[in-house]
Amino acid sequence: MVTTRRGERVPATSLPVARICVDVPLAHLDRPFDYQVSTEQDAAAVPGCRVRVRFAGQLVDGFLLDRVASSDYGRKLTFLDRVLSPEPVLAPEILELARVVADRYAGSLTDVLRLAVPPRHARTEAKESVPAPVPVPPAVDGWARYPFGPNLLDALSSGRTARAVWQALPFEDWPARLAEAAVTVAAGGRGALIVVPDHRDLARLEAACSALAEGAVALAADLGPAERYRRWLAVRRGAARIVLGTRGAAFAPVADLGLVVVWDDGDDLHVEPRMPYPNVRDVLVQRAHQSGASLVVGGFARTAEAQVLVDSGWAHEVVAARETLRSAAPRVVAVGDSDWQETRDPAARSARLPSIAFDAARFAFSHDAPVLVQVPRRGYVPALACGQCRAPARCRRCAGPLALPGGTDDGRPRPAHCRWCGATEAAFRCGTCGSRRLRGQVIGARRTAEELGRAFSGVPVRTSGGDEVLASVPGGAALVVATPGAEPVAAGGYGAALLLDGWALLGRADLRASEEALRRWMTAAALVRPGSADGRVVVIADSALAPVQALARWDPVWHARRELAGRAELGFPPAVRMATVDGAPDALAAALDDLVLPPTGEVLGPVPLGEDRERALVRVARTEGRALAAVLGDLLSVRSARKEPEVLRVKLDPLEIV
Template sequence: MLPIARVCVDVPLAHLDRPFDYQVPDQFADTAVPGCRVRVRFAGQLVDGFVLDRVATSEVPAARLMFLERVVSAEPALSPEIATLARVVADRYAGTLIDVLRLAVPPRHARAEGQAPAAPAPVPDPPDNLDAWSRYPRGQSYLEALRAGRPAHAVWQALPDEDWPARLAEAAAVVAATGRGVVLVVPDYRDVARVHAACVALLGADGVVALSAGLGPAERYRRWLAVRRGAARVVVGTRAAAFAPVADPGLFVIWDDGDDLHAEPRSPYPHVRDVLVQRAHLTGAALLVAGFVRTAEAALLIETGWAHEVVADRAAVRATAPRVTAIGEDDEQLARDPAARAARLPSVAFTAARQALQAGAPVLVQVPRRGYVPALTCGTCRAPARCRRCAGPLALPGVSADGLPRPPACRWCGTAEAAYHCPACGSRRLRAVVIGARRTAEELGRAFAGVAVRTSGGDEVLATVPARPALVVSTPGAEPVAEGGYGAALLLDGWALLGRADLRAAEETLRRWTTAAALVRPAGQGGRVVVVADSSLAPVQALIRWDPAWHAGLELAGRTELGFPPAVRMATADGTPQALAGLLDELRLPETGEVLGPVPLGEIAEDGTAERERVLIRVVRAEGRALAAALAAAQAVRTARKEADPVRIRLDPVDLV
């Protein structure tokens, strides 16, 4: 074997983001294989690392090279494809290779690693019935491209009544029948369970692996090893599964790419959609961006010609979508009115709910926030009600065991404010900004006497509900699937979603509404959706017409005109004023680079001495790589100088404010 090992050491400093050469002792000549975990001495300390390669010579004289201290495991945990992908992702997001490898390779579990590897699953037969894809004019063509092994890139907009786990399983089965691997990434564990069950029904349990954080370290590593060793060809999982080391990948799928669960909260903060786009490009595999709605990023993939759309015609949409009614009134004022029940549920919503319940179907009620009354304002001047102790937001926690209302309390420190008075105007009156799920369930229980009321959200998320009369109050993203579909859905407090100070507020609101409305029966079967929002707004119109593609086009055009992602590459840098000033001094921006800010974040630094600020940095998309390289170089200078104040850098973040 070659005598030099190139090692990625586990040292998260930007100026040390490169491989280091070590001599391989004779006793490790056969076990220090590329991809294995090792221990090396670095800067006087023993640190972990991955062997990236074995080479014959080094630019460093042999007398100055240290030896590998230990081979932790001869298991090649890091495959060459994932190592290349991690480097690309790190460069795209101005991060370090070791940070990406922490996301890509789970921690080692010795007992799971010591188990004998399972035999590779046999290549399955292609599925027989794929007629459901015929409802989409390009659906069968896309499956034919997958069967032929072509790198077909598509954005699929599923019909409202679509059994989307079954369709994804069929696409996976088509690719698995060719002997290639498949990775399907979904937002949460409930989606993992549904897609995994659909894949097992077609491919058998041995050929499919489900990966999610809730498995525990031992079981998760055991399943991950099964994929790495080639025992399974199809992987279904959440965010981290985007790096699953399937052999010879042929298809990558992301479902509902607008869900913020696809955005990694750890450095360097990559998004699953971008990771899979890069991986499909590197491996020549197919990509499917799927969902009930379309994001501006997906619209850009279509506009640039990198991907093609797979959508049904308007006749099929009208036949499968529920009837949507919008209540075009001053909903913010209505939601805050003391006559809470009548204001929040207009007569149209009551009628739709009663009809569905009488037909024996459950009714879905979506509210933006969980809790009882999660936000309060002054009843006179509308100033936010805040705690006198820590300035946190006040909320009503609900009622006590004896049925009496509890006094307002701080959501941060828990201090009760029984004698609140507004510091701005002196008023003692309080008003609700938005009503939470528990308060809504309480109101509906009084309005629909004798009907079961169930809640889903927070720590108690329901997976399914039976096909019998019930009111299901849910927060966005926690809607359970109803057997046979809901008879009606009431989408309340639309102003609370649309009024958020967020670039993606309209897109995210439409996504949440559409996800809930897709659980409702078609209009031909009496399905009804009532959305409490102004019907003249673009997201409401897109929901009424069931045309997310039109709305995604509007979003992309608006962001292009204003210079916001995805039309441009944009980075945010957060830190103290001194740290940001130092970063900007070292930053060598591309020609089109523009710095916006700084603006205060309203956060105090860890040492409590300075307020944190944020700057926005943007360039045209063609100079996105140059921006990432410039930010990485500036960070490297700061870490080399051992600057005390950290600066957090994120490229193309989900939130900009």
């Protein structure tokens, strides 16, 4: 250590002031703080490295953002305690992106950096990263089925910026198409980043990329800390050109980024559950705008947010011609609750299937093909109601919802139990009409599998959902009962898909209920063989409803346009920017009184959420979204500085509004 006679540290001769983002989760401290760099720390204290500093009497971690010649603090600066590592883990472009995301969602830079940079693993950091070889440009014949598909790949190969909303055909091998796009970009010497909802999608995508090129890096939460950090470092050091991952990979520091892709952007797994709750689609849109990279938003369905990108002219559609679509789509039939056909087969009645669905399943089995059955809820009978007046069945002790667990005790069916407190309810009496009879409001996946197993004796039954999600199933006659999002891929495709209890998806008190129902149906139906190969889809829902019509015609674009027009008329996202503010009634009322909203600002509510919590909605015109985020960020900063005891939770552009 270089010191003076008094034992004091000596500041570095060049750029002695370091600006540090300290890891302190307080909104009013969302700014860099100046520290001095000593002579001994001069070489290691590079922008982007991890440091430890003394802040408010405690040692805390932080990132060194910049080195400057002087500070305007006006007082003597404290020295850095130490440089944890000279590795510049925070890339300048990721720092800029994190700041933009924090400002967009009324969060702090520290909150976003926790999502962007994984924890350090010192032993892994000491190892070198081996660069991946430059791949050979792949064949891209699969994109020829889309009129503008070849144009998109030409732009990617030549390094031109292209922004597209890709509507994948049913039964499309979408991992192969995305792998072709990524390898095309990597063959030109630039980086590609693809983000998918879950680990099953990631495994399929990784296999597709590995078949075309070496060195694709997959980043996922289920990797151990050492392995994840090793792969992340390879990306940061420029050793990997193709990066795949789930939600957290949206901030991967890919060098010379040429393409970013989000698959199935409507999936709620793309929304970060931690502050400031960013959405992968919006993060990648900001990243593409910031870096000049190409962007592809892909999926079988289309969200209203993706439609905004198309309508604004910022992105272009990549869709197949109707003739191509008709040859690829399965035959879809809708059967409403009032249209159920009576059948003479008692097994069909006990299995809750109309005759047309029962016949479709038997036809698929006769051709040695599996049948997919989508059920909205897992469990046995997760929701019970009075058998006479249909009022929800409630626990006498805590008023929680009653459910049937399934199974038997000593040969007798298990009684209903409370889903909140777990108490059994063997002597139910309805508080509304006094009846003792119970009926199922919603039939779960396990009960459905049990009923279908009796209806189709001799056919194996597999379930997928909850903690036991199947990635794939073999071909051959079998029943696969799955909850939405847990549908496994079948070898050779499914012969039929039965989408049960459509009312449970469409009847949710949610702004996005119809959009989400269509997305889940199309995701399942896309696993079915084309109609030319006798693929059939039966959806149990009223055929007059817009999502059902969109599924029957396989026209998600029409539904997205219709959905966006309806939200614009009513003043809901994405036609406007909206935020939810949750908190205790008194704290929420005081916060709303202090808000100084933009000219188009409007407060709706508050409404009770239960347990002494309320929610208010704040909306502004789309052009004033940044101003709304700034106002809410200032509100949180002021409350943090005042050390207000009640915590307010702020979400911008949330998936759930009510």
